[in-house]
Amino acid sequence: MTPAVPLVLLGLVDAAFSGFRAYAGRDARIRKHRAIARAALRGLAVGATLLLAPVLITALLLLTAPDRTRTYNVLAAGGLGYLLPLAVYATAVLLSLAAYFVLPFRVSTLAMVIGLGPLTLLRPLAVAAACLGAVLNGGGESALLVGVIAGVAVLCVEPAVHRRWYHHALGKPG
Template identity: 40%
Template structure:
């Protein structure tokens, strides 16, 4: 179960992060009052960029598994590193998800307070949490290939938002 759950959870968190990265990259770049379509397109772009990063990481991990003398041991090491990453990112992702759901279902005032007290500060610490998760995963890795995959995963997740911003929104500010 853990062999499948850890990669699935990490991929899900990275996909949602890509979606939100697209939203963050587009925020404040459009003066129209009705921006729903604009933000939906931005989130699609972020999700697509995040999926491209996930695909590249899957290819790299697949190559690392294929080249390993003992693929089962390498996969176990990758899963162990992913579990370490989840211990750091999991609580952050849970609070972010709860804040997002609260924003969607609560009336305007409580939702605004939730954004100011929850998602705002979480957005600021997100890069630090991501780096800490990558370092925690690299620290628990038993070989350099797994440690490199962990660092590359954290770097890839952090690269999505700046890339989406530069690709579609840099000239709009």
């Protein structure tokens, strides 16, 4: 099984959350479901565009490889190694989100503060762990290259969305 599909889906979901985080706290309206959905879609669009970079690099590596089967197998092993730390991280995020939506208000707020807050700050470390996992699982330099490019892409979504649509929202001149 190729880990490409789960990795792309994970990257796109992360991009949607990044769009939401770029918008969060910038609007005092009570009913802001449309604005939240718009922010998530903006993150998704930016993320999908940025995630084309690792896809193109992977295609280039495969097209220029002397032994495509071997290169594919190495990239697949690296992708699986990349996926494992991200799956652990995503599980922790999902548990925090589930606690937020299921538990009573005070406990869910605490779950948000001690769960999602620190997990957001740990995103770069999760990407670094994923890159290390790609190498340790036999992905070598090519998987590390694709992993670093993918990691930089997902980490750049939130700043890109913020800069494009929300940098002026806190009273700063547009």
